[in-house]
Amino acid sequence: MESSSIRHIIQNIPKAELHLHIEGTLEPDLLFSLAAKNKVSLPYSSPEAVKAAYTFNNLQEFLDIYYAGASVLLHEEDFYLLTRAYLHKAHEQKVVHTEMFFDPQTHTSRGIPFGTVIRGINRAREEAHAELGITSHLIMCFLRHLDEASAIKTLQQALPWKDSFLGVGLDSSEKGNPPSKFRHVFEMAKAKGFMTVAHAGEEGPAGYIDEALDLLNVDRIDHGNRSVDSPELVSRLRERQLALTMCPLSNLKLKVHTDLSQHPAKRLMEQGVLVTVNSDDPAYFGGYVNENYMALAEALHLNATDIATLAGNSFKASFLDPITKNQWLQTLHDQYGPKDTNTQ
Numbered sequence: 369m370e371s372s373s374i375r376h377i378i379q380n381i382p383k384a385e386l387h388l389h390i391e392g393t394l395e396p397d398l399l400f401s402l403a404a405k406n407k408v409s410l411p412y413s414s415p416e417a418v419k420a421a422y423t424f425n426n427l428q429e430f431l432d433i434y435y436a437g438a439s440v441l442l443h444e445e446d447f448y449l450l451t452r453a454y455l456h457k458a459h460e461q462k463v464v465h466t467e468m469f470f471d472p473q474t475h476t477s478r479g480i481p482f483g484t485v486i487r488g489i490n491r492a493r494e495e496a497h498a499e500l501g502i503t504s505h506l507i508m509c510f511l512r513h514l515d516e517a518s519a520i521k522t523l524q525q526a527l528p529w530k531d532s533f534l535g536v537g538l539d540s541s542e543k544g545n546p547p548s549k550f551r552h553v554f555e556m557a558k559a560k561g562f563m564t565v566a567h568a569g570e571e572g573p574a575g576y577i578d579e580a581l582d583l584l585n586v587d588r589i590d591h592g593n594r595s596v597d598s599p600e601l602v603s604r605l606r607e608r609q610l611a612l613t614m615c616p617l618s619n620l621k622l623k624v625h626t627d628l629s630q631h632p633a634k635r636l637m638e639q640g641v642l643v644t645v646n647s648d649d650p651a652y653f654g655g656y657v658n659e660n661y662m663a664l665a666e667a668l669h670l671n672a673t674d675i676a677t678l679a680g681n682s683f684k685a686s687f688l689d690p691i692t693k694n695q696w697l698q699t700l701h702d703q704y705g706p707k708d709t710n711t712q
């Protein structure tokens with residue numbers, strides 16, 4: 369199939385986004401305008417200079433710049449503007465449901481109250497739902513380069529806002545910070561009824577994915593690229609239909625893979641794993657969700673059926689209620705499923 373018709377399908381097919389850091393949607397223009405408004409100095413002369421500086425050799429080089437960028441977010445209005453911009457962009461790309469990560473410790477460590485962050489994000493979510501119909505959930509991530517005591521303190525701080533987010537996650541520097549470091553806080557979060565996810569096997573080994581499953585009891589794995597190193601793990605993911613939220617352009621920019629033709633998404637799909645495609649930190653990695661679908665389709669020669677499978681997987685793997693999930697799956701089946709060739 370021609371790439372123009374694949375592009376058309378990608379642009380128009382309803383989809384959910386399940387791996388998106390709201391702080392990673394801070395576009396250079398908004399970064400600059402918030403820095404000016406909040407009198408935060410930046411080490412760049414212009415938004416163009418910012419874009420030119422976004423080249424990374426690994427996850428840590430990116431994280432250093434990403435945390436520096438987040439320092440312009442001070443007020444409720446800033447979190448509102450950030451979230452609003454992403455939700456409008458997602459809506460343009462036919463994202464009908466999104467499950468967004470936020471990193472409270474990045475903000476509370478700078479003296480920003482937890483409530484300021486969540487009120488701003490929630491205002492944008494409610495407004496976008498009313499205006500655009502887009503639904504969203506929030507997942508609060510713990511920063512794994514910090515200790516577990518800090519994560520536990522963050523969970524306790526978040527409890528007055530527990531109805532605003534439905535899950536907890538684990539992100540930041542993976543190497544040297546295994547899931548086992550956070551087993552108690554994940555147990556506490558599970559006991560409170562939260563869904564759980566964790567970044568694993570992005571730069572870290574397949575063993576970190578096993579740990580996230582065995583010790584954190586996660587409901588999804590974020591990234592999970594290194595699962596291909598372990599046939600036992602791939603079987604486990606397939607049998608449990610435990611989803612991977614993969615992010616191809618992120619993997620390319622952070623040099624997890626030197627070329628997208630090496631990306632394991634298609635191999636894993638062929639082995640029955642529930643693979644989804646997402647944008648991670650689109651302002652830093654050069655594309656929102658549709659650009660990620662398109663880059664993967666071009667590199668791995670995905671066809672229309674593969675795209676429909678990926679969009680279907682995004683709903684299957686979501687934390688939507690079963691009725692809504694099935695409604696979206698039915699819509700996809702009606703619009704993009706195999707056509708009945710019987711003309712009688």
Ligand code: ADE
Pocket residue numbers: 389392427539540541542567570618648649
């Ligand atoms: N925080 C934001 N993006 C991340 C990524 N790709 N991996 C780990 N932590 C992150």
Ligand code: ZN
Pocket residue numbers: 387388389539567590648
């Ligand atoms: Zn991520």
